[in-house]
Amino acid sequence: MTRRNWKSWVPRSPAEAMEGCAQRALDKYNRGIERLACDHLGQHNASSLYKWMGNGRLPLTLILPLERACGVPLITRYLAAAHGKLLVDIPTGRKCQAQDVQQLQTVLNNAVGALLAFSDGKQSAGQTLDEVRAGIETLAWHHGNIQQHDHPQLELGDPDDE
Incomplete structure:
Protein backbone atom coordinates (compact mmCIF):
# COMPACT_ATOMS: atom_id res chain seq x y z
CA MET A 1 0.00 0.00 0.00
CA THR A 2 1.41 3.39 -0.96
CA ARG A 3 1.43 6.34 1.41
CA ARG A 4 -1.36 8.84 0.91
CA ASN A 5 -0.34 12.31 -0.27
CA TRP A 6 -2.28 14.39 2.25
CA LYS A 7 -1.56 17.66 0.45
CA SER A 8 -3.44 16.65 -2.70
CA TRP A 9 -5.84 13.87 -1.60
CA VAL A 10 -9.51 14.85 -1.96
CA PRO A 11 -12.05 12.74 -0.03
CA ARG A 12 -15.12 11.56 -1.94
CA SER A 13 -17.60 11.79 0.98
CA PRO A 14 -17.93 13.49 4.37
CA ALA A 15 -17.42 10.16 6.15
CA GLU A 16 -14.25 9.51 4.12
CA ALA A 17 -13.02 13.02 5.00
CA MET A 18 -13.55 12.40 8.72
CA GLU A 19 -11.86 9.01 8.53
CA GLY A 20 -8.97 10.69 6.71
CA CYS A 21 -8.73 13.30 9.49
CA ALA A 22 -8.63 10.54 12.11
CA GLN A 23 -5.99 8.57 10.16
CA ARG A 24 -3.82 11.66 9.60
CA ALA A 25 -4.07 12.64 13.30
CA LEU A 26 -2.99 9.13 14.28
CA ASP A 27 -0.15 8.93 11.74
CA LYS A 28 1.28 12.43 12.24
CA TYR A 29 0.49 13.31 15.86
CA ASN A 30 -0.29 9.95 17.47
CA ARG A 31 -3.82 11.15 18.33
CA GLY A 32 -6.35 8.34 18.48
CA ILE A 33 -10.14 8.70 18.25
CA GLU A 34 -10.55 8.94 22.04
CA ARG A 35 -7.97 11.72 22.27
CA LEU A 36 -9.46 13.58 19.30
CA ALA A 37 -12.95 13.43 20.78
CA CYS A 38 -12.04 14.35 24.36
CA ASP A 39 -9.02 16.66 24.02
CA HIS A 40 -9.81 18.45 20.75
CA LEU A 41 -13.58 18.29 20.27
CA GLY A 42 -14.67 18.66 23.91
CA GLN A 43 -16.67 15.43 24.04
CA HIS A 44 -16.98 13.23 27.15
CA ASN A 45 -16.13 10.05 25.23
CA ALA A 46 -15.44 8.87 21.70
CA SER A 47 -18.89 7.38 21.00
CA SER A 48 -20.21 10.62 19.46
CA LEU A 49 -17.21 10.93 17.15
CA TYR A 50 -17.57 7.29 16.06
CA LYS A 51 -21.26 7.94 15.30
CA TRP A 52 -20.48 11.09 13.30
CA MET A 53 -17.73 9.31 11.38
CA GLY A 54 -20.13 6.48 10.58
CA ASN A 55 -22.90 8.64 9.18
CA GLY A 56 -20.82 11.60 7.94
CA ARG A 57 -22.73 14.17 10.02
CA LEU A 58 -20.19 16.06 12.10
CA PRO A 59 -21.66 19.26 13.60
CA LEU A 60 -20.44 22.35 11.77
CA THR A 61 -18.88 23.84 14.90
CA LEU A 62 -16.56 20.84 15.21
CA ILE A 63 -15.15 20.85 11.67
CA LEU A 64 -12.40 23.40 12.36
CA PRO A 65 -11.23 21.80 15.64
CA LEU A 66 -11.07 18.37 13.98
CA GLU A 67 -9.16 19.69 10.97
CA ARG A 68 -6.82 21.60 13.29
CA ALA A 69 -6.16 18.43 15.28
CA CYS A 70 -5.21 16.50 12.14
CA GLY A 71 -3.30 19.33 10.46
CA VAL A 72 -5.04 19.13 7.06
CA PRO A 73 -8.41 20.66 6.02
CA LEU A 74 -9.86 17.44 4.57
CA ILE A 75 -13.53 18.19 5.29
CA THR A 76 -13.17 21.70 3.87
CA ARG A 77 -11.37 20.24 0.84
CA TYR A 78 -14.22 17.78 0.30
CA LEU A 79 -16.80 20.58 0.50
CA ALA A 80 -14.85 22.76 -1.95
CA ALA A 81 -14.42 19.89 -4.42
CA ALA A 82 -18.11 18.96 -4.13
CA HIS A 83 -18.95 22.50 -5.29
CA GLY A 84 -16.38 22.44 -8.09
CA LYS A 85 -14.04 24.85 -6.31
CA LEU A 86 -10.32 24.75 -5.63
CA LEU A 87 -8.76 25.24 -2.22
CA VAL A 88 -5.63 27.39 -2.33
CA ASP A 89 -3.53 28.43 0.68
CA ILE A 90 -3.33 32.19 1.09
CA PRO A 91 -0.03 33.32 -0.46
CA THR A 92 2.23 35.34 1.82
CA GLY A 93 4.38 37.01 -0.84
CA ARG A 94 7.55 35.46 0.53
CA LYS A 95 10.52 34.80 -1.71
CA CYS A 96 10.34 31.38 -3.34
CA GLN A 97 12.91 28.82 -2.32
Whole structure:
Protein backbone atom coordinates (compact mmCIF):
# COMPACT_ATOMS: atom_id res chain seq x y z
CA MET A 1 0.00 0.00 0.00
CA THR A 2 1.41 3.39 -0.96
CA ARG A 3 1.43 6.34 1.41
CA ARG A 4 -1.36 8.84 0.91
CA ASN A 5 -0.34 12.31 -0.27
CA TRP A 6 -2.28 14.39 2.25
CA LYS A 7 -1.56 17.66 0.45
CA SER A 8 -3.44 16.65 -2.70
CA TRP A 9 -5.84 13.87 -1.60
CA VAL A 10 -9.51 14.85 -1.96
CA PRO A 11 -12.05 12.74 -0.03
CA ARG A 12 -15.12 11.56 -1.94
CA SER A 13 -17.60 11.79 0.98
CA PRO A 14 -17.93 13.49 4.37
CA ALA A 15 -17.42 10.16 6.15
CA GLU A 16 -14.25 9.51 4.12
CA ALA A 17 -13.02 13.02 5.00
CA MET A 18 -13.55 12.40 8.72
CA GLU A 19 -11.86 9.01 8.53
CA GLY A 20 -8.97 10.69 6.71
CA CYS A 21 -8.73 13.30 9.49
CA ALA A 22 -8.63 10.54 12.11
CA GLN A 23 -5.99 8.57 10.16
CA ARG A 24 -3.82 11.66 9.60
CA ALA A 25 -4.07 12.64 13.30
CA LEU A 26 -2.99 9.13 14.28
CA ASP A 27 -0.15 8.93 11.74
CA LYS A 28 1.28 12.43 12.24
CA TYR A 29 0.49 13.31 15.86
CA ASN A 30 -0.29 9.95 17.47
CA ARG A 31 -3.82 11.15 18.33
CA GLY A 32 -6.35 8.34 18.48
CA ILE A 33 -10.14 8.70 18.25
CA GLU A 34 -10.55 8.94 22.04
CA ARG A 35 -7.97 11.72 22.27
CA LEU A 36 -9.46 13.58 19.30
CA ALA A 37 -12.95 13.43 20.78
CA CYS A 38 -12.04 14.35 24.36
CA ASP A 39 -9.02 16.66 24.02
CA HIS A 40 -9.81 18.45 20.75
CA LEU A 41 -13.58 18.29 20.27
CA GLY A 42 -14.67 18.66 23.91
CA GLN A 43 -16.67 15.43 24.04
CA HIS A 44 -16.98 13.23 27.15
CA ASN A 45 -16.13 10.05 25.23
CA ALA A 46 -15.44 8.87 21.70
CA SER A 47 -18.89 7.38 21.00
CA SER A 48 -20.21 10.62 19.46
CA LEU A 49 -17.21 10.93 17.15
CA TYR A 50 -17.57 7.29 16.06
CA LYS A 51 -21.26 7.94 15.30
CA TRP A 52 -20.48 11.09 13.30
CA MET A 53 -17.73 9.31 11.38
CA GLY A 54 -20.13 6.48 10.58
CA ASN A 55 -22.90 8.64 9.18
CA GLY A 56 -20.82 11.60 7.94
CA ARG A 57 -22.73 14.17 10.02
CA LEU A 58 -20.19 16.06 12.10
CA PRO A 59 -21.66 19.26 13.60
CA LEU A 60 -20.44 22.35 11.77
CA THR A 61 -18.88 23.84 14.90
CA LEU A 62 -16.56 20.84 15.21
CA ILE A 63 -15.15 20.85 11.67
CA LEU A 64 -12.40 23.40 12.36
CA PRO A 65 -11.23 21.80 15.64
CA LEU A 66 -11.07 18.37 13.98
CA GLU A 67 -9.16 19.69 10.97
CA ARG A 68 -6.82 21.60 13.29
CA ALA A 69 -6.16 18.43 15.28
CA CYS A 70 -5.21 16.50 12.14
CA GLY A 71 -3.30 19.33 10.46
CA VAL A 72 -5.04 19.13 7.06
CA PRO A 73 -8.41 20.66 6.02
CA LEU A 74 -9.86 17.44 4.57
CA ILE A 75 -13.53 18.19 5.29
CA THR A 76 -13.17 21.70 3.87
CA ARG A 77 -11.37 20.24 0.84
CA TYR A 78 -14.22 17.78 0.30
CA LEU A 79 -16.80 20.58 0.50
CA ALA A 80 -14.85 22.76 -1.95
CA ALA A 81 -14.42 19.89 -4.42
CA ALA A 82 -18.11 18.96 -4.13
CA HIS A 83 -18.95 22.50 -5.29
CA GLY A 84 -16.38 22.44 -8.09
CA LYS A 85 -14.04 24.85 -6.31
CA LEU A 86 -10.32 24.75 -5.63
CA LEU A 87 -8.76 25.24 -2.22
CA VAL A 88 -5.63 27.39 -2.33
CA ASP A 89 -3.53 28.43 0.68
CA ILE A 90 -3.33 32.19 1.09
CA PRO A 91 -0.03 33.32 -0.46
CA THR A 92 2.23 35.34 1.82
CA GLY A 93 4.38 37.01 -0.84
CA ARG A 94 7.55 35.46 0.53
CA LYS A 95 10.52 34.80 -1.71
CA CYS A 96 10.34 31.38 -3.34
CA GLN A 97 12.91 28.82 -2.32
CA ALA A 98 14.33 26.18 -4.62
CA GLN A 99 12.30 23.59 -2.69
CA ASP A 100 9.05 25.42 -3.59
CA VAL A 101 9.86 25.34 -7.30
CA GLN A 102 10.95 21.69 -7.11
CA GLN A 103 7.66 20.81 -5.41
CA LEU A 104 5.76 22.67 -8.15
CA GLN A 105 7.68 20.75 -10.80
CA THR A 106 6.94 17.43 -9.08
CA VAL A 107 3.22 18.17 -8.74
CA LEU A 108 2.93 19.28 -12.37
CA ASN A 109 4.90 16.25 -13.56
CA ASN A 110 2.52 14.00 -11.60
CA ALA A 111 -0.47 15.77 -13.17
CA VAL A 112 0.85 15.26 -16.70
CA GLY A 113 1.68 11.63 -15.90
CA ALA A 114 -1.84 11.12 -14.58
CA LEU A 115 -3.32 12.61 -17.77
CA LEU A 116 -1.23 10.26 -19.90
CA ALA A 117 -2.17 7.25 -17.74
CA PHE A 118 -5.85 8.20 -17.92
CA SER A 119 -5.75 8.54 -21.71
CA ASP A 120 -4.18 5.07 -21.89
CA GLY A 121 -6.91 3.66 -19.64
CA LYS A 122 -4.44 2.83 -16.85
CA GLN A 123 -5.83 5.22 -14.25
CA SER A 124 -9.28 6.17 -13.01
CA ALA A 125 -10.88 9.55 -13.57
CA GLY A 126 -10.96 10.25 -9.82
CA GLN A 127 -7.21 9.73 -9.39
CA THR A 128 -6.53 11.84 -12.47
CA LEU A 129 -8.76 14.66 -11.23
CA ASP A 130 -6.96 14.66 -7.86
CA GLU A 131 -3.56 15.05 -9.54
CA VAL A 132 -4.75 17.77 -11.95
CA ARG A 133 -6.48 19.62 -9.08
CA ALA A 134 -3.26 19.51 -7.04
CA GLY A 135 -1.33 20.97 -10.00
CA ILE A 136 -3.83 23.78 -10.51
CA GLU A 137 -3.89 24.61 -6.79
CA THR A 138 -0.09 24.71 -6.60
CA LEU A 139 0.13 26.96 -9.66
CA ALA A 140 -2.58 29.21 -8.21
CA TRP A 141 -0.60 29.56 -4.99
CA HIS A 142 2.53 30.56 -6.93
CA HIS A 143 0.43 33.01 -9.00
CA GLY A 144 -0.90 34.65 -5.84
CA ASN A 145 2.50 34.61 -4.20
CA ILE A 146 3.99 36.55 -7.13
CA GLN A 147 1.11 39.05 -7.00
CA GLN A 148 1.67 39.51 -3.26
CA HIS A 149 5.48 39.75 -3.59
CA ASP A 150 5.64 43.56 -3.30
CA HIS A 151 3.56 43.46 -0.10
CA PRO A 152 4.70 40.38 1.87
CA GLN A 153 2.58 39.20 4.78
CA LEU A 154 3.54 37.56 8.05
CA GLU A 155 3.36 33.79 7.97
CA LEU A 156 0.87 33.10 10.73
CA GLY A 157 0.36 29.43 9.97
CA ASP A 158 0.98 26.52 12.27
CA PRO A 159 4.69 25.60 12.54
CA ASP A 160 3.69 21.94 12.13
CA ASP A 161 2.04 22.58 8.74
CA GLU A 162 3.71 20.82 5.86
